[in-house]
Amino acid sequence: MFIANNIRKEFQEDFWKSPFVALDDLSFKIEEGKITGFLGANGAGKTTFLKILLNFIMPTKGEVSYIGNITNRDFFKQLGYMPERPYYYEHLTGREFLVYVGKLQDLSEEQIDKAIEKWTKELKVFFALDRSLKSYSKGMLQRVGFAGALLHNPSLVILDEPLSGLDPIGRKEFKDILLKINREYGCTVFFSSHIVSDVEEVSENVVVIDKGKLVYQGKIDELLENSSTKLMRIEVEKLPEDFLSAHKDVIIKTSFAINQYLYCHKKDQQSLMMTLLSNNIDILSLGHESYSLEEVVYKLNE
Ligand SMILES: Nc1ncnc2c1ncn2[C@@H]1O[C@H](COP(=O)(O)OP(=O)(O)OP(=O)(O)O)[C@@H](O)[C@H]1O
Ligand SMILES: [Mg+2]
Known part of the structure; x- marks a missing residue:
């Protein structure tokens, strides 16, 4: 659908200071017909990239190219966008705002009425359509913005942090709609978030950035299946703290249920087991454990 080619963005706040590099040689590709999550911690550069993608700001270097049969103009015609911090005309009612948006998209009055009814019912904000936007709660504004x-x-739908500020039910409803527009209408979705589990639930692909640099792009499943992200889990009886701290270079983490679980990399499994056995510690079970996507993403750059 589009390719980011070596995008760099510098912000020069002050003539005397060296520029701040918000995006550094960022290249990745978004596949048509897929939901792609765009992950990164606060300040990673997600919004900056989306602004470049949408032509709101220019990159210092690099460019975005559109693939398939679309020109730059078509790209914007086919695009639905919800910004991170939307500013609405508060004196308008929800309906007036949506009619205005529909007219900007060159829809007929009939198409606008139908689409408003359909999406505001889906997004559970139909009941408030004739109230002014200044009376809307944050979540209601987000729903009307999504509509x-x-x-x-x-x-193509591009959403910047669409789930932030929503309650758990709202998040579930938004995620269901993302899946619906993708499955039923073949819509390509690219949305940013810093909440890994939300991305994991709906996306097939993921792009992960950290401090403006790409750290991963591809399928979520492949990221999780990658052997370097697999851990061995050894079950033992509760161990004293001094044993754990003496072997903290191989024991990556521990957990405790009825027994104690020690986690280590595959390469360290044998030596850790030997150490346990030579200390007369029984091994009760041995298994695999994958890092969660959350752990993988925040470890990628270590
Ligand atoms: N106009 C600007 N001038 C100077 N620095 C900026 C500007 N816009 C963004 N930045 C800086 O670029 C970096 C990336 O910001 P950006 O808003 O893209 O992050 P983000 O990944 O969207 O974070 P969040 O999850 O908090 O929304 C930050 O360090 C930010 O301070
Ligand atoms: Mg942002």
Whole structure:
């Protein structure tokens, strides 16, 4: 759908200071028809990249190219976008705002009415359509903003932190709609988040950035299956703290249920087991354990 080619973005706040590099040689590809999560900690550069993608700001170097049969103009026609911090015309009602958005998309009045009813019902904000936006809660504004992004049946939807500020039910509803537009209408979705589990639930692909640099792009499953992310789990009876601290270079983490679980890399499994046995510690079970996506992502750059 689009390719980011060696994008660099510098912000020069002060003539005397060296520029701040927000994005550094960032290259990745977004596949058509897929949901791709865009992950990175606060300040990683997600919003900066999305602004470049949407032509709001220019990169210092590099470019975005569109693939398939689309030109730059088509790209924007097919696009539904919800910003991280939307500013709405508060004196408008929800309906007036959506009619305005629909007109910007060149939809007919009939198409606008139908689409407003459909999406505001889906997004559970239909009941408030005739109230002014200044009376809307944060979550309601997000719902109306999402409806606005979907009115014209876009084939690409880009959302910057669509789930932040929503309660757990709202998050579930938004995720269900992301899956629905992807599965039923073949819509390509690219959305940013710093909450790994939300991305894991709905996305097939993921792009992970850290301090403006790409750290991973590809399938979530492959990231988790990669052997370097696999751990061995050894079950033993409760061990004294001094044993654990004496072997903290191989014991990556521990957990405790009825018994104690020690986690280590495969390469360290044998030596750790030998140490346990030579200390007369019984090994009760041995198994595999994958890092969660959360752990993988935040470890990628170590
Ligand atoms: N206009 C600007 N001028 C100077 N620095 C900026 C500007 N916009 C962004 N930055 C810096 O670029 C970095 C990336 O910011 P960005 O907003 O892209 O992060 P983000 O990944 O979207 O974070 P969050 O998860 O908090 O939304 C930050 O260090 C930020 O301070
Ligand atoms: Mg952001």
